[in-house]
Amino acid sequence: MGRERTSASGLEVELAKHKGIEIHGGSIRVVFMWRRIRCRETLGLPVTKANIKHAALLRAAILHEIKTGHFEYGRHFPNSKNAANYTAVKDERIGALMERYKPLKAVDITPMTEEKYGYALDICADLLGSERLAGILLPEDIQRLRTKLIATRAPSTANHYLATFSGFLAWCEDNNYCREGLAAACVRFTMIGREPDPLTxxxxxxxxxxxxxxxxxxxxxxxxxxxxxxxxxxxxxxxxxxxxxxxxxxxxxxxxxxxxxxxxxxxxxxxxxxxxxxxxxxxxxxxxxxxxxxxxxxxxxxxxxxxxxxxxxxxxxxxxxxxxxxxxxxxxxxxxxxxxxxxxxxxxxxxxxYQTRHTYACWCLTARGNLAFIAKQMGHKDFTMLVEVYAKWMDDESSNELDRIYRNIFNSPSS
The missing domain is CATH 1.10.443 (hpI Integrase; Chain A)
Structure with missing residues (x-):
């Protein structure tokens, strides 16, 4: 009885030496943080001093691999039910991924656009932390990025950065470098006071x-x-x-x-x-x-x-x-x-x-020009943008519009 008490006491002392090692269901379990998730894995080993030391060494190796970006969940715990979920995202740092993404994006854009994109991506990476693992990013991190961008920049500039970074995150999602939903978190800021301001x-x-x-x-x-x-x-x-x-x-x-x-x-x-x-x-x-x-x-x-x-x-x-x-x-x-x-x-x-362009559109619309014709003149794909951007000028004029339409219907050749 005394020996059992001494043995149990010895195990408690050994457990106390090693952080992240605990007993669960009569077996040793290791506990560690990965991608902001608390992971608990039972090793199926009986509780002995030797096995506790083995678990501590295993946990130390795991923490080192996590820190260096080489941790593979399934290699250490192939039979774990969590292995499939936790290994869906690869461990890569934001800065390294960005350098891989830039030349892939560059093939579809001009050199000047590439320069603008590169600058925007670098700013976002610096604000987030280029050494952070992309796999641990949460929508909350992107929301915090939005807050930092708008604090010192105009909404139009912040929106350009967010749009560029959203493309990068979408690429990361497609290649399993980060969790889904991050690109969607790059919500643009509402542009207030930027409506057309045409010349009189x-x-x-x-x-x-x-x-x-x-x-x-x-x-x-x-x-x-x-x-x-x-x-x-x-x-x-x-x-x-x-x-x-x-x-x-x-x-x-x-x-x-x-x-x-x-x-x-x-x-x-x-x-x-x-x-x-x-x-x-x-x-x-x-x-x-x-x-x-x-x-x-x-x-x-x-x-x-x-x-x-x-x-x-x-x-x-x-x-x-x-x-x-x-x-x-x-x-x-x-x-x-x-x-x-x-x-x-x-x-x-x-x-x-650019307001000279808005002036043309507004003058044409207040003169009741044909929407499709104006859109074609301005190089729009259709007149959707005219309706969205210049609705004020379309609604402003002519209380006699209904009479004008009726006269044109009545006088048309098909009448």
């Missing part, structure tokens, strides 16, 4: 008559307002894109901030029909570049495919330049600078250059 007719007149010091500037702004071109499309226009006789403009390219040419945002060229002010603006701009030499440029369809064209810049810094060495093309950033100076001189409320 009076403000447009001030821009042209008071803000513009050169005929090229007034013609460029007129063209932007009366066509709804994106800034990158406007800056990439060539004289060869304009057909003055038919009153049409071909949009086949855009230019990025680093001077790289690419296809338009939708990936497809489009034809823009020119209103009289836009047609006259094109005529003016073509006249200004008549003596300019055509340039050979490369337009990237994607990272691996490009086409070469020889064209004359329609809107060129060279037209107004006094220096001999000057860029041949405006890029969106340099156009932003010029636009800001024109607004400042005109003394109107400052807006982003």
């Amino acid at each position: 007719k009076a403000e447009f007149d001030q821009l042209i008559n008071k803000g513009c010091l050169h005929v090229q500037d007034s013609a460029a702004i007129t063209l932007a307002v009366y066509t709804g071109l994106r800034p990158g499309e406007l800056c990439a226009l060539a004289a060869e894109d304009v057909d003055l006789e038919s009153g049409q403009l071909q949009i086949t390219r855009a230019i990025t901030a680093d001077g790289t040419f690419k296809v338009p945002k939708t990936g497809k060229p489009r034809t823009v029909l020119l209103m009289p002010p836009a047609l006259e603006a094109c005529r003016t701009l073509i006249g200004l570049v008549t003596n300019h030499e055509p340039l050979q440029i490369k337009i990237y369809m994607n990272r691996h495919e490009s086409r070469t064209e020889t064209v004359t810049p329609l809107l060129s810094p060279k037209t107004q330049a006094r220096k001999r060495v000057i860029n041949q093309w405006y890029v969106p950033t340099s156009w932003n600078t010029k636009w800001a100076a024109i607004q400042r001189r005109s003394e109107i409320r400052p807006r982003r250059p």
Whole structure:
């Protein structure tokens, strides 16, 4: 009896020496944390000092493998009912996974987009911790990331980072590097106060008559307002894109901030029909570049495919330049600078250059233009975006709209 008491006491002392070793159902059990989960596995060994020491060594080996990212649950506990669930996700660190993901994503995007994506991914990795295991991330971690991003950044910037990181997490989910649902946790922030802010007719007149010091500037702004071109499309226009006789403009390219040419945002060229002010603006701009030499440029369809064209810049810094060495093309950033100076001189409320596109849409909608036609002119796939973004301008005008519709129905040839 005394020997049994002494033996039991000795086992208790031995157990006390080793953290994470306990007795369960007359057998030794190891306890450890993995991927934020408390794991308990019974070894099926009788309770002896030797077996307790063996369990402690096993647990120490497991903790080392977890720390170094080489732990395989099924190898240590092949008969465990938890093995299948716990081994579904591989142990990889966020930083290492990101370096593997970047070149795989790069094949589908342009070099400049790759640079922007890489910067966004690096920021998110730093905020989360690049050395953390992707397999232990929880939706709570992504929610905390959102909080950190919005604390020091504009909603548009935070949303860009979240969208980019969501793509990375979706790739991780597809390859079993993290649990499902993390990509969905990258919820974008609601954009408040970013609705269209179009120019009024009076403000447009001030821009042209008071803000513009050169005929090229007034013609460029007129063209932007009366066509709804994106800034990158406007800056990439060539004289060869304009057909003055038919009153049409071909949009086949855009230019990025680093001077790289690419296809338009939708990936497809489009034809823009020119209103009289836009047609006259094109005529003016073509006249200004008549003596300019055509340039050979490369337009990237994607990272691996490009086409070469020889064209004359329609809107060129060279037209107004006094220096001999000057860029041949405006890029969106340099156009932003010029636009800001024109607004400042005109003394109107400052807006982003993109508002000229919104101005075109709003003016067309308040004039009761056909939705499908306007969407096609602006390069939208359909008129869904027009309805979502510009509903205010569609609803604003004409209490006599019903009468106008009725008259058109009554006077149509099929009546």
